[in-house]
Amino acid sequence: MSFWRVILSIILPPLAVLDKGCGSILIVFILTLCGWIPSVIAALIILNNPKYNA
Secondary structure (H helix, E strand, C coil), rough: CHHHHHHHHHHHHHHHHHCCCCHHHHHHHHHHHCCHHHHHHHHHHHHHHHCCCC
C-alpha cells in the first residue's frame, strides 16, 4: 500500500479502490453515501487485504 494510495483513500475513497474490481468500488461508493468515515475504513481494509493485491 503506497503513501499516495492511502492519501487518496482518505480524500476520495472510491477512487482509491478503482483497480480492485467492481464489487469493491460499489461497496465503497455505497459506504461513501452513508458516511465518509465508513468508506475510508473500508477502502483502507480493501487496500491492505493481500487477497486483492496482485
